[in-house]
Amino acid sequence: MSINIDARGLACPQPVIATKKALEGITDGVVTILVDNMVSKENVVKFSTAHGCGVSVINQDGNFLVKISKGAPMPEQAVISEPVAGGHTVYVMTQDTLGKGKDELGAVLMKGFIYTLLEIKPLPKAILFMNGGILLTIADSPVIENLKKLEQAGIEILSCGTCLDYFAVKDKLAVGGITNMYTIVEMMSAASKVITL
Known part of the structure; x- marks a missing residue:
């Protein structure tokens, strides 16, 4: 399954929430989200990798096309800290x-x-x-x-x-x-x- 989201112009944390909802709606597949600033791009990438998805990013004339793979991680997947567990x-x-x-x-x-x-x-x-x-x-x-x-x-x-x-x-x-x-x-x-x- 493939989902495309245009999140340009959306304020934080709306691009991340849009990504979360799209990923929750599929068991496996690809979510592609278009954002227009570095902070949104980094936030979407961090959220996606923290939840076990593969991520690749393409720079398109000042915008960022973030391709998120759920179910089959991509080789470009970044490694970041897991969300905080209880007891901390x-x-x-x-x-x-x-x-x-x-x-x-x-x-x-x-x-x-x-x-x-x-x-x-x-x-x-x-x-x-x-x-x-x-x-x-x-x-x-x-x-x-x-x-x-x-x-x-x-x-x-x-x-x-x-x-x-x-x-x-x-x-x-x-x-x-x-x-x-x-x-x-x-x-x-x-x-x-x-x-x-």
């Missing part, structure tokens, strides 16, 4: 300072908090960055080195693609990957504990 903690960072009050103090507290995450056991499964929190994952962030250490320790670091676009800093992302609201909600729902800061 997920942190959600919604700002680049910690607490309310003085931003200068909040920046100091956030730096200490990120450093301390390296010392706790068990380590969290993932840290998700949204809204102003994504400013912690860009090149000039005061916590970037410790975030890289957390990633090296096996913690999944993911920043909201819509947020990176809003702040116009996607090209400055220096740690982790880009994600979408569907994956964020999925990971939060699967975690045994979600801590939002």
